[in-house]
Amino acid sequence: MWIEAEKLCKAFEHKQAIDQVSFSVRQGECFGIIGPNGSGKSTLLKLLSGIIPADQGEIRLGGKRIQRYSRKSLAQWMAVLQQEALPPVRFTVREVIEMGRYPFQNWLGEDRNETVWSMDHILSRLALTELSERTLEHLSGGERQRAALGKVMAQSPSLLLLDEPTTYLDIGHQLLMMDLIREWQQECGMTVLAVLHDLNLAALYCDRLLLIDEGKSVAIGTPDEILQGERILQVYGTEPIVIRHPTAHLPQILLQSRR
Numbered sequence: 001m002w003i004e005a006e007k008l009c010k011a012f013e014h015k016q017a018i019d020q021v022s023f024s025v026r027q028g029e030c031f032g033i034i035g036p037n038g039s040g041k042s043t044l045l046k047l048l049s050g051i052i053p054a055d056q057g058e059i060r061l062g063g064k065r066i067q068r069y070s071r072k073s074l075a076q077w078m079a080v081l082q083q084e085a086l087p088p089v090r091f092t093v094r095e096v097i098e099m100g101r102y103p104f105q106n107w108l109g110e111d112r113n114e115t116v117w118s119m120d121h122i123l124s125r126l127a128l129t130e131l132s133e134r135t136l137e138h139l140s141g142g143e144r145q146r147a148a149l150g151k152v153m154a155q156s157p158s159l160l161l162l163d164e165p166t167t168y169l170d171i172g173h174q175l176l177m178m179d180l181i182r183e184w185q186q187e188c189g190m191t192v193l194a195v196l197h198d199l200n201l202a203a204l205y206c207d208r209l210l211l212i213d214e215g216k217s218v219a220i221g222t223p224d225e226i227l228q229g230e231r232i233l234q235v236y237g238t239e240p241i242v243i244r245h246p247t248a249h250l251p252q253i254l255l256q257s258r259r
């Protein structure tokens with residue numbers, strides 16, 4: 001599923017959260033949205049998922065305006081993974097992952113589509129097999145985040161929107177999650193749009209990045225084009241040291257104390 005956003009605007013009371021933002025994302029691409037706190041990243045993701053309407057501008061998914069899709073049809077091929085995606089409720093991990101299939105069930109609860117990956121496969125890929133019968137209230141934040149990813153995997157979306165998917169994860173689980181998403185994307189040709197705070201993860205996993213600041217698009221390009229010291233200083237107000245990853249050959253950022 002490819003995406004086109006044209007001159008999107010969204011204001012809250014007197015705050016212009018998104019201001020004339022345009023971009024397009026190719027089918028199968030991993031597109032990262034980066035920017036400082038309050039720059040409008042989550043708002044942009046909410047516009048793209050249809051959770052909130054834009055004041056102006058247009059979003060087209062697969063060439064068709066987003067308003068022309070019903071809620072149910074959007075839910076069948078678009079999945080959203082938010083920060084704190086799952087509350088600590090009394091559902092088991094297995095039940096939660098099964099919920100990813102709801103948009104595909106008819107009124108008898110029968111599943112009308114084939115899943116790409118089986119429940120057991122999803123549980124084992126996310127290292128959740130041992131935890132499958134445990135309820136979410138007895139899981140750590142990171143384990144719940146993996147269960148939330150399991151739920152969207154069961155949904156087999158062609159468009160995946162991620163809002164800070166690695167917030168609660170340690171470095172091992174951050175890489176597990178990002179590697180899984182990439183593998184899954186390559187297997188299924190899924191398009192991924194991800195809001196990421198971690199610029200190093202963004203460089204490693206995204207084909208292109210959109211850098212936003214105060215609701216405006218500052219630049220769009222490859223990680224090499226976007227992650228440059230001068231530009232980061234302008235937007236984040238701090239100048240990092242940008243080095244090259246010795247094996248991935250991508251830009252990586254080292255922070256330096258201002259004192």
Ligand SMILES: Nc1ncnc2c1ncn2[C@@H]1O[C@H](COP(=O)(O)OP(=O)(O)OP(=O)(O)O)[C@@H](O)[C@H]1O
Pocket residue numbers: 012013015017035036037038039040041042043044
């Ligand atoms: N529902 C709302 N009502 C009023 N203002 C809002 C609302 N949602 C967001 N804003 C404001 O819009 C701006 C952009 O917020 P947004 O959450 O999109 O930023 P962000 O880049 O995702 O931030 P962060 O990195 O801190 O998560 C902020 O100034 C925020 O206070």
